[in-house]
Amino acid sequence: MARDEMTPLERAAAIAAGKPFDRIPFAPFLGETASHFIGTTMAQYRHSAELMVEVERVTYEMFGQDGVGAGPGYQALGEALGTKLIFPENNTPYVGEPAIKDWKDLDRLEPADPRTAGKLPLYLEALKALKDTMGKDVPVGSFVGGPLSTGAFVRGTDALLRDMTKHPEKVHRLMQLVTDTALLYIDAVLALGCGVSIADPVASGTMISAANFREFVKPYLKQYADRVRAKTGGGPMLHICGNTTRIWRDMVETGASTLSLDNVVDLGAARKQVGRDVCLMGNVDPVAVVAQGTPETIYEAVRQCLMQACDSPKGYVLATGCQIPLGTSAENIRCFADAARTLGSYPLDKDAVYER
Amino acid sequence: MAERENEIIERLITGVRDMDEALTVEAAEDALREKVEPLRAINEGLVVGMHEAGRLYEQEEYFVPELLLCSDALYAGMDILAPHLTPDPSRTKTTVVMGVVAGDTHDIGKNLVKLMLEVSGFAVCDLGRDVPLAAFVDKVVELEAGLLCMSTLMSTTMDGMGTVIRELERKGVRKAVKVLVGGGPLSQAFAERIGADGYASNATGAVKLARRLTLGEAAAA
Numbered sequence: 001m002a003r004d005e006m007t008p009l010e011r012a013a014a015i016a017a018g019k020p021f022d023r024i025p026f027a028p029f030l031g032e033t034a035s036h037f038i039g040t041t042m043a044q045y046r047h048s049a050e051l052m053v054e055v056e057r058v059t060y061e062m063f064g065q066d067g068v069g070a071g072p073g074y075q076a077l078g079e080a081l082g083t084k085l086i087f088p089e090n091n092t093p094y095v096g097e098p099a100i101k102d103w104k105d106l107d108r109l110e111p112a113d114p115r116t117a118g119k120l121p122l123y124l125e126a127l128k129a130l131k132d133t134m135g136k137d138v139p140v141g142s143f144v145g146g147p148l149s150t151g152a153f154v155r156g157t158d159a160l161l162r163d164m165t166k167h168p169e170k171v172h173r174l175m176q177l178v179t180d181t182a183l184l185y186i187d188a189v190l191a192l193g194c195g196v197s198i199a200d201p202v203a204s205g206t207m208i209s210a211a212n213f214r215e216f217v218k219p220y221l222k223q224y225a226d227r228v229r230a231k232t233g234g235g236p237m238l239h240i241c242g243n244t245t246r247i248w249r250d251m252v253e254t255g256a257s258t259l260s261l262d263n264v265v266d267l268g269a270a271r272k273q274v275g276r277d278v279c280l281m282g283n284v285d286p287v288a289v290v291a292q293g294t295p296e297t298i299y300e301a302v303r304q305c306l307m308q309a310c311d312s313p314k315g316y317v318l319a320t321g322c323q324i325p326l327g328t329s330a331e332n333i334r335c336f337a338d339a340a341r342t343l344g345s346y347p348l349d350k351d352a353v354y355e356r
Numbered sequence: 357m358a359e360r361e362n363e364i365i366e367r368l369i370t371g372v373r374d375m376d377e378a379l380t381v382e383a384a385e386d387a388l389r390e391k392v393e394p395l396r397a398i399n400e401g402l403v404v405g406m407h408e409a410g411r412l413y414e415q416e417e418y419f420v421p422e423l424l425l426c427s428d429a430l431y432a433g434m435d436i437l438a439p440h441l442t443p444d445p446s447r448t449k450t451t452v453v454m455g456v457v458a459g460d461t462h463d464i465g466k467n468l469v470k471l472m473l474e475v476s477g478f479a480v481c482d483l484g485r486d487v488p489l490a491a492f493v494d495k496v497v498e499l500e501a502g503l504l505c506m507s508t509l510m511s512t513t514m515d516g517m518g519t520v521i522r523e524l525e526r527k528g529v530r531k532a533v534k535v536l537v538g539g540g541p542l543s544q545a546f547a548e549r550i551g552a553d554g555y556a557s558n559a560t561g562a563v564k565l566a567r568r569l570t571l572g573e574a575a576a577a
Binding site: 088090091092094095157158161162164165166205207208209212246286287288291325326327 | 375416418419420421422424425428459460461464510511512513541543545
C-alpha cells in the first residue's frame with residue numbers, strides 16, 4: 001500500500017540535500033505505549049527484543065511514520081547501573097530500589113557495559129533486527145536517557161533534587177558516571193548505523209532552574225552530542241518534555257541538531273529564537289488531542305504546528321509533544337498521520353495551512 | 357520583649373524561605389526558650405516562610421528542588437514547635453484524604469500540596485502513592501473527610517479518578533466531600549468531565565482552591 005511517493009529514508013536524504021520532497025516528515029512518539037497494537041503489555045515489551053521489533057513493524061505498516069526504533073531511555077540505563085526497577089503490567093517502569101541509597105555507594109559503581117549490563121543488550125538486539133529488516137526504507141534510532149533523568153533513576157528523584165544544593169560535587173560525579181555509561185551505549189548504537197535521541201524530562205524548567213540546568217546537565221549533554229558528532233558529523237535529537245522555554249539557547253549550545261519540544265511550550269516562539277540554529281520537532285498534545293481528540297481537533301492541532309514552524313530555517317518535523325498514551329486508538333493516530341500527509345504535502349497549500 | 361519575639365519570627369520566616377534548616381531549627385529553639393507562643397511561631401514564622409517560597413515558585417525563581425529544601429526546613433521547625441502546641445478543641449479542622457492514583461508513583465507535587473494544606477490548618481491523611489482506587493473511597497468514608505485530593509502525572513492513570521468519583525456517588529457520600537484533582541496531564545476540562553469539584557495546576561493554587569471549596573469564598577481570601 002503506497003501512501004507516500006518517497007520512503008522515509010528517501011525523504012530524509014532529499015531534505016538534507018535541499019532537493020524537492022513529497023511531504024513534511026512526522027513522528028508520533030509510540031514505542032512501548034503502542035504495545036496494545038500487538039496484543040502485548042508494556043512490561044512484556046520491556047523484556048523482549050522481539051516484541052520491540054514487532055511494535056515498530058506493525059505501527060510502521062499502520063502509519064508510515066518517518067522513524068522507528070527502540071531505546072532504554074533513562075529507566076533501563078539506571079537499571080544497568082544497578083537500580084531495581086518495578087515493571088507495572090501497563091505502565092512505564094519506576095524505581096523500586098535506587099542503586100545509590102547512600103553516597104558511599106557511588107564509589108562502587110562503574111560505567112555499565114551495554115553488551116552485558118541490565119537489559120541494554122535487548123535494545124541493541126532490537127536495533128540490529130530493525131536495521132536488518134526495515135533499515136533500507138526508514139531511519140532507525142534509539143532513545144538514550146539524558147544525564148539528569150538517568151541520575152534520578154540511580155539516586156531517586158527526590159534525593160537527587162535535594163543533592164543539587166546539598167552535595168553538588170557528588171551530583172557532578174554521578175552525572176559523569178551516567179554520561180560515561182551513555183557514551184558506551186551511544187558507541188554501540190552508532191556502530192549499528194542507528195541514530196541517537198536523548199530524553200531528559202527531569203532537566204526541564206518544570207522541575208529545575210535554568211541555572212541548575214547549566215551547572216548540572218548542559219556540560220554532560222555536550223559530551224553526548226560531541227560523541228555523536230565525532231562519529232556522524234551531526235548532533236543528536238534532544239527531547240526534554242516540560243517547560244524548556246528558558247533553556248532553548250542552552251539546549252542548542254549542547255550541540256544537539258534537533259530539539260523536540262513539549263506541547264506546553266510555544267512552537268512559534270521556539271522557531272523565532274532557535275529556528276536558525278537547529279531543526280525543530282513537535283508539538284501536538286499527545287493526550288488531549290491525539291488520544292482524546294476528534295478528527296477535527298487533531299487536524300486543527302497539526303495545522304497550528306505547521307503554521308508556526310513549517311518554514312523553520314533548519315527544518316521542521318511534525319511530532320507529538322511527548323509519548324502517545326497506551327490504548328490510543330489506531331484511528332486517532334491515523335488522523336494525525338493523514339493530517340501530516342494532506343496539510344503537510346509539498347509544496348504546501350499555504351491557504352490551507354494559514355487558513356486564508 | 358516584643359522586639360526579641362519579632363526577631364525570632366523573622367528568623368523563622370527567613371530560615372524556611374532561604375532553605376536554611378540550621379537557622380530554622382535554631383530560631384525554633386529560641387522561640388521555645390523565649391516563650392513565644394508556638395502557634396504564633398508556626399503561623400507567623402514557618403508558614404509565612406513557606407508562602408514566600410510559594411510566591412518565589414510562582415515567579416519562577418524557585419523550582420522543585422528549592423521547594424523540597426524549604427519544606428525540609430519547615431518540617432524541622434515543626435518537629436521542635438508542634439509538640440508544644442496546646443490543642444484547641446473549638447477549632448475543627450477539615451480532614452483531607454490525599455494520594456497519587458493507582459499505577460503512578462510521581463509524588464513530589466502531592467507532597468508539596470500536602471505540606472501546604474497542613475500549614476494551612478487541614479488535617480491530612482496521606483495515602484501515599486500508587487493508591488488503589490477503593491482505598492480513596494474507604495478512607496473518605498472512614499474519616500468523614502471534607503476534602504479528597506487526587507494526583508497523577510500519567511495520562512494512563514487519570515481515568516481512575518473518575519472511577520473514584522463514581523464510587524463515591526454509588527456509596528451515597530459524593531455530596532459530603534469536595535474532590536480536588538491535579539497533575540501534569542490533567543486540565544480544567546478533564547476535571548469537569550469526571551465530575552470533580554476543582555482542578556489546580558500547582559501546589560499554591562491547590563491550597564487556595566482547597567480553602568475556597570471547604571470554607572467558602574470569603575474565608576479563602
